[in-house]
Amino acid sequence: MKDSFNIAGIGLGGIWKAAHAQPWLDHPNVQIVAGCDTNPEKLKPAKELWGMKTLSEDYRDIIKLKEVDVVDICTPNVYHSEIAIAALEAGKHVFCEKPDAVNAAEARKMADAAKASGKTLMVMRNNRFRPDARYIKRLIGEGKMGEVYTGRCGWIRRRGIPGKGGWFTTKALSGGGPLIDLGVHMIDLAMWLMGSPKPVAVTGSTYTKFAESDISESIHSSFGEKQADGTFDVEDLAIGFIKFENGASLQIEFSWASNIGKEMSFVELRGTKAGCKLGGGPMEIYGEESGALLDVAPVLPKEKLGGHAANLHHFVDVLMGRAKPDFVPEQGVHMIGILSAIYESAATGKEVSLK
16 A cells, blocks of 8 residues: 555646645645646646646646546546546546536446546545534434434525536536536435435426526635626526435435525435434434433534545545545446436436436
8 A cells, every 4th residue: 555645636726726735735645746727827826836746738648647646636527537537547546526427327437447447436525524424424323313214405505606607507518507516415415324225216307597697695606717608508406306225215406596595505314213404504403302302402523624625535545545435436326327317307307217
């Protein structure tokens, strides 16, 4: 096992700068050695800010470098699978921003490439590393919530369309709107807490009602690069229902724009012994004790690392043999399969089987 790793960043835009670069810089076993972006303006500060010695506008140049051990992909969604597969085939470990890919077939190709290469592929699942999520995971593992049989999750914004007119709102580049952008986060968190049950069927509806609105009140709308005369051919709201092989179910709702009170991301789970709520306020546990209903609000220690940083550092622990992977590529195949099927259901008006 190696005890240090050279990282190359592919895509040096908003998410790289906001959530990836600093955690790599802070890790004692990591050095950022190379970077790539198709926009030469984003390459100009790379050497000074992150110590990148080799820069290119073509990712193929970067994955050829012998000194690069790990490729970190932060590009528009449509390029995730292409770059990941090429990097794995070149003998690199791969960390990729969510979503895994823009469709299930590409996610499967990524998983197969990882298996064939023997290298580690991990996709960002930062919400799994939140203290409240870890606490609920332990609670469920200890049997204190009983059988977790249903729940609901979502990330709903009043006005928070990212990079309107740019790649976020262009289906050919993003794969979709808030369902694929935000759904990965909360659906994954809910399913992970539920024990990663196998999805068997979905139904869904999507809506585009705010393509003409330029109002923004969410900090998250700052991601992406807006284009005044650009494309908006994705949904701004998606709702749906997922059925699992073990009989459990999950309601979902994701929006970039919707007439609600305020932005909120949440997961609610219902078990036979207790239920829980994460997000939208303090974590709460709902149960009964000694013949009375009981609500509990656990007080948790503050996280040492943010979710993104903790996820990235966990990836390094896996490479060093100090931890088992929290995420495996097959989970990504299931996730993108769910999202693709919901889009299909929205288009056809019918339930879509995943069997």
